Amino acid sequence: MxxxxxxxxxxxxxxxxxxxxxxxxxxxxxxTAYGITGSSEDAEDILQSIFLQLIGRKFPPDLKxxxxxxxxxxxxxxxLNSIRAKRRNVQMADADQLxxxxxxxxxxPHQTTRKRLLHAISNLxxxxxxxxxxxxVHDYSDAxxxxxxxxxxxxIAVMLFRSRARLKxxxxxxxxxx
Amino acid sequence: xxxxxxxxxxxxxxxxxxxxxxQADAVGERVLYRLHHSTPSAxxxxxxxxxxxxxxxxxxxxxxxxxxxxxxxxxxxxxxxRTPSSAVWVDNTPVQTLSDGSRLEIRSGSKWQLETAxxxxxxxxxxxxxxxxxxxxRNGHLYVRTRDxxxxxxxxxxxxxxxxxxxxxxxxxxxxxxxxxEDEVSLLxxxxxxxxxxxxxxxxxxxxxxxxxxxxxIAMLSQTPSAPATEVKPKRTFEVTSIRPNTSxxxxxxxxxxxxxxxxTGASLRRLLWYAYQPGDAQFLGTQILxxxxxxxxxxxxxxxxxxxxxTSVPQEQIRxxxxxxxxxxxxxxxxxxxxxxxxxxxxxxxxxxxxxADQTPPPEKQRYTYFGTEDQMLPxxxxxxxxxxxxxxxxxxxxxxxxxxxxxxxxxxxxxxDKTNFTGLFDIDIQISKDAGPLPxxxxxxxxxxxxxxxxxxxxxxxKANLPVLIVDSVQRPTPN
Numbered sequence: 001m002x003x004x005x006x007x008x009x010x011x012x013x014x015x016x017x018x019x020x021x022x023x024x025x026x027x028x029x030x031x032t033a034y035g036i037t038g039s040s041e042d043a044e045d046i047l048q049s050i051f052l053q054l055i056g057r058k059f060p061p062d063l064k065x066x067x068x069x070x071x072x073x074x075x076x077x078x079x080l081n082s083i084r085a086k087r088r089n090v091q092m093a094d095a096d097q098l099x100x101x102x103x104x105x106x107x108x109p110h111q112t113t114r115k116r117l118l119h120a121i122s123n124l125x126x127x128x129x130x131x132x133x134x135x136x137v138h139d140y141s142d143a144x145x146x147x148x149x150x151x152x153x154x155x156i157a158v159m160l161f162r163s164r165a166r167l168k169x170x171x172x173x174x175x176x177x178x
Numbered sequence: 179x180x181x182x183x184x185x186x187x188x189x190x191x192x193x194x195x196x197x198x199x200x201q202a203d204a205v206g207e208r209v210l211y212r213l214h215h216s217t218p219s220a221x222x223x224x225x226x227x228x229x230x231x232x233x234x235x236x237x238x239x240x241x242x243x244x245x246x247x248x249x250x251x252x253x254x255x256x257x258x259x260r261t262p263s264s265a266v267w268v269d270n271t272p273v274q275t276l277s278d279g280s281r282l283e284i285r286s287g288s289k290w291q292l293e294t295a296x297x298x299x300x301x302x303x304x305x306x307x308x309x310x311x312x313x314x315x316r317n318g319h320l321y322v323r324t325r326d327x328x329x330x331x332x333x334x335x336x337x338x339x340x341x342x343x344x345x346x347x348x349x350x351x352x353x354x355x356x357x358x359x360e361d362e363v364s365l366l367x368x369x370x371x372x373x374x375x376x377x378x379x380x381x382x383x384x385x386x387x388x389x390x391x392x393x394x395x396i397a398m399l400s401q402t403p404s405a406p407a408t409e410v411k412p413k414r415t416f417e418v419t420s421i422r423p424n425t426s427x428x429x430x431x432x433x434x435x436x437x438x439x440x441x442x443t444g445a446s447l448r449r450l451l452w453y454a455y456q457p458g459d460a461q462f463l464g465t466q467i468l469x470x471x472x473x474x475x476x477x478x479x480x481x482x483x484x485x486x487x488x489x490t491s492v493p494q495e496q497i498r499x500x501x502x503x504x505x506x507x508x509x510x511x512x513x514x515x516x517x518x519x520x521x522x523x524x525x526x527x528x529x530x531x532x533x534x535x536a537d538q539t540p541p542p543e544k545q546r547y548t549y550f551g552t553e554d555q556m557l558p559x560x561x562x563x564x565x566x567x568x569x570x571x572x573x574x575x576x577x578x579x580x581x582x583x584x585x586x587x588x589x590x591x592x593x594x595x596x597d598k599t600n601f602t603g604l605f606d607i608d609i610q611i612s613k614d615a616g617p618l619p620x621x622x623x624x625x626x627x628x629x630x631x632x633x634x635x636x637x638x639x640x641x642x643k644a645n646l647p648v649l650i651v652d653s654v655q656r657p658t659p660n
Contacts, residue, residue, distance in 0.1 A: 019210065019286070022206070022209075022210050022213070023206070023210075023286075026202065026203075026205075026206035026209070026210070027199060027202040027203070027206070030197065030202045030205055030206065031196070031197055031202055034195050034196070034197050035194050035195055035196065038195045040197070040201075040205070043197075043205070044205050044208070044209060047205065047206070047209050048209045048212060048213065051209070051213055052213065055213070113189060113192075113193050114193040114195070117189060117190070117193045117194065118195075132190065132194075133194075135190075136190040136191060136194045137194055137195075137196060139521075139641045139642070139643075164186045164187065164190070165186075167186055167190075168185075168186045171186070171189075
């Protein structure tokens with residue numbers, strides 16, 4: 001990233017505006033990323049990378065129009081990408097180096113459920129994850145989710161229903177009876 | 179909503195990871211700091227912000243600014259900020275070096291000014307927090323003033339916070355003098371004082387969490403034996419304690435007094451902390467213990483401790499204190515209590531609330547008990563029969579008040595439940611609640627979750643947030659061998 005590019009961006013947004021944008025939305029992004037990845041380190045990286053990318057390029061029109069929705073979608077996509085990238089890396093690793101299930105420490109049932117839930121969430125499409133996180137991490141009502149995502153309350157109710165059903169099927173496939 | 183949907187709803191409510199505002203803010207501070215300091219453009223901005231209207235300059239002469247920035251970066255920010263300091267600064271630059279070599283870390287949003295005094299430098303902190311790493315003062319002093327406190331130092335690290343109602347000073351290293359009107363107090367590392375009350379006490383490490391150097395400050399403080407502000411009473415301890423890694427795989431679910439001993443099989447660290455740090459009569463869940471290490475929920479321990487004397491006559495609070503001593507000694511535990519905003523459930527009425535019992539006469543206090551046993555036992559008004567099976571809990575009772583009902587459902591919820599019903603009547607209950615049974619096969623007849631069961635009697639649990647007492651683990655290790 002060249003200095004020229006970085007400075008060019010400053011024409012679009014001053015430092016104080018950038019800080020204001022960060023302060024207004026960092027909780028939303030961090031909580032979303034943590035809700036999807038379950039890792040504070042990953043969530044912190046995602047928060048940083050999203051704003052770093054904003055420094056590195058001109059601001060998209062969608063960001064100006066509805067910064068909260070734009071950054072929220074960015075958080076969901078970045079979180080899903082992060083999990084999927086990690087999964088690919090694990091699959092590529094030498095299977096002999098992975099611990100066998102027999103050597104894994106005993107895990108509380110609720111931890112197992114959380115892991116399987118997160119795994120199932122990572123297999124949903126981004127739209128489904130968006131509505132689920134707004135409901136279950138941010139405690140939004142159907143109406144608030146609809147307003148945030150620019151759609152109707154009825155659509156959100158259907159999306160939530162289908163997303164939960166899909167999630168249930170995915171968890172069942174992984175051996176959890178929701 | 180169908181039962182399957184209710185269950186997945188409950189799993190999501192219970193298991194989706196959440197963080198508090200404080201945690202998110204602490205991370206936000208770190209990330210914003212890194213964003214400001216990790217790119218060349220940020221350095222440009224930081225160096226020019228106090229004097230140059232950067233937006234205009236950068237718009238017209240980007241190449242020139244970049245070049246000048248490069249030079250200034252090489253020369254170093256210290257040179258820039260060593261300009262005569264009689265001028266007043268009020269800005270948000272996170273770290274600044276003063277003309278005497280002292281270093282300020284400024285929490286974002288803080289309002290402060292600097293001026294020269296006859297005998298040194300004086301920082302006026304109007305609002306917010308700063309951490310001062312004071313250089314050794316040769317001929318003068320460095321003062322920090324808030325609305326109600328004055329701090330004078332010779333060479334040390336300390337934090338000052340100016341709030342709406344009071345100011346506080348926290349010492350990390352060295353010694354500072356703090357004055358409030360005619361009163362003056364000396365603070366040593368690990369001590370803090372506020373303007374009201376003006377009494378020394380142990381530092382609360384949480385206040386440093388916004389600093390990018392928080393880990394090193396906390397490490398410094400953890401190595402410093404802080405002088406306690408008040409007389410320390412000798413701690414109650416067990417006569418003999420045995421803690422062994424659990425190898426049997428048996429989990430008895432908690433600690434219990436057996437004879438003159440406190441025993442537990444397969445107890446996790448969280449379970450021990452939960453037992454030891456319950457705050458009085460308030461509800462306290464395992465989820466209110468924060469910053470647990472990964473092994474804290476996985477490793478299991480068998481605990482056998484001799485209480486001494488007539489154990490049955492020892493108050494529960496004294497036994498808890500003994501467990502706290504055991505954790506501090508054997509697990510090297512350092513922890514503190516705080517208040518945090520956490521998810522809760524608010525119990526609210528729907529459709530006017532539960533149907534009132536025919537008899538609204540309050541039952542005598544002695545009749546308000548919970549009976550654990552067979553289902554054919556006749557119970558008086560006010561009493562509740564509770565029946566547990568591997569996959570369900572059942573509650574049956576007549577003329578129950580909302581407080582009794584709250585105590586029943588609290589044990590079935592993974593969050594603190596707050597009564598928001600304002601319901602004063604008596605009502606009858608006959609409900610079953612399914613358990614998160616895991617691998618057990620589901621019963622033939624569907625049993626509602628707690629959410630569904632409450633709706634049957636026109637009550638509802640709504641997700642919300644509230645400030646709750648928490649225990650924050652600062653550091654802990656696996657137990658030392660017996």
